[in-house]
Amino acid sequence: MEQTDLYQLFNTTWTIHRLSPLHHSKDCETLLNNQVALKTYATRLRDHLTGDVLSGVQADTGADENALSKTGALKDCLWQTISPSREASVSQNALSGILVTLEYENIVYKAALLTDSSNDRKGSTTLPLLLTRFPTVLRQTFLAFLSANFDTYISSLRLPSNFLCAGLQAYIGSLQSAKIVDAIRELHLTLSFSSSIAPDLRSLNVNISRTALGDLLRAKASNRGQSLEQKLRSPLIDNLTAYLEEHLAMKLDLDGSDDSKHHVRLSKVVCAPFVLGGEGRVKLVVADKDDDETQSALEAGMKLLGLVVNRAVVGDRSTT
Structure with missing residues (x-):
């Protein structure tokens, strides 16, 4: 089982969105920890991105078109389950989800779909917080992919x-x-x-x-x-x-x-x-060291990220 840990979410500036439940019953019963399902969606996203889906958008995006032209060809698209095991030993934080990695020739882009509890039910999965590190046109394409494949509603997440x-x-x-x-x-x-x-x-x-x-x-x-x-x-x-x-x-x-x-x-x-x-921007920073200071920063960062996940859940009922 290909997995990654929550440390992958640090040292990156993310744009944040709120997701309604992802519906996937037409393709699979479960999503998290389902390697077959994750590979299926990774292949589908790669085919989507290597087709002509961006050609009609780039002409009007200016700086984003220039940024995408420098990325090179898409080499790999990987969907991995995010395991809370490493951080759970430190902070007992139950954050988990899916990390999406788009590896181009000259740059790597990432997205993460997170939850703070076990919400992988038969036919649907609740991952209320979406983090993306994409140029605008690629982000819009990815959001459209999620909406089309999972019938999920996506909205910007503001932090009051x-x-x-x-x-x-x-x-x-x-x-x-x-x-x-x-x-x-x-x-x-x-x-x-x-x-x-x-x-x-x-x-x-x-x-x-x-x-x-x-x-x-x-x-x-x-x-x-x-x-x-x-x-x-x-x-x-x-x-x-x-x-x-x-x-x-x-x-x-x-x-x-x-x-x-x-x-x-x-x-x-x-x-x-x-x-x-x-x-709607978040960045958590932690040194790549195995010492008490890093563990303390990791624990504090996980607590803060947990608050953002909770905000994504209750945001519709809060004053923004």
């Missing part, structure tokens, strides 16, 4: 301010207190503004140095009016909110608890171990 805040909190909460600053290093936040209050200012970048990050983590936040969950979490968000209000006169609801009354939102979080973009 409160999710970005929760993701940052979850990552920090997964690390030992003494290691947080060393892991995060510097923190870069992008704040976006509604056109009604700042028609000429679309975004503002806030850069927090390693020293300032340590100060914000150590400072004791006010617990007045907070829920028990808020009191138990890292003081970073509360202290950062207070700092921006004091020094920039900017009333900012970073955790998105009341988006309807605020016109400033958190739209991107960038630090050494990860990137979360509200427009």
Whole structure:
């Protein structure tokens, strides 16, 4: 059985989408861990890509046409089951799914379909999160292939301010207190503004140095009016909110608890171990080493990716 592990999802910038269940009863009863089925769809996708399906699209894609012209011929198309075994031993994370690899002569493109639970039922499989690293025209072709072959509905997955805040909190909460600053290093936040209050200012970048990050983590936040969950979490968000209000006169609801009354939102979080973009971009970073620091980063990254998978599941019922 050809398998790969979740480590393949690190150190790559992904565009994220939400998938409805994949229906495959006309071809096979099960999909995950079904080598025959995976080879069938890999062959079908390869035939699809090596035919004329892109010829009518490339003429209007400009930069994407140029990018695809440099890839060379498609050498291999591989679908593999993603095994959670390596990461499960570290974080007990149940993430699994399918990794799709397109190997061209000059570049390798990847996509991953993920779930956080066992959802491979007879005739259909639930893999709610789709990650792709493709140029636009190739991504559109791949999405069309999934829709045609699995009767699945695909939509862009946006990450609202409160999710970005929760993701940052979850990552920090997964690390030992003494290691947080060393892991995060510097923190870069992008704040976006509604056109009604700042028609000429679309975004503002806030850069927090390693020293300032340590100060914000150590400072004791006010617990007045907070829920028990808020009191138990890292003081970073509360202290950062207070700092921006004091020094920039900017009333900012970073955790998105009341988006309807605020016109400033958190739209991107960038630090050494990860990137979360509200427009639907994710990157997790981990060193290719077998040491305690790498294992800690792997565990924290898996927890963060699990939140993104869960967001794909519940996103339709959440405010975006």
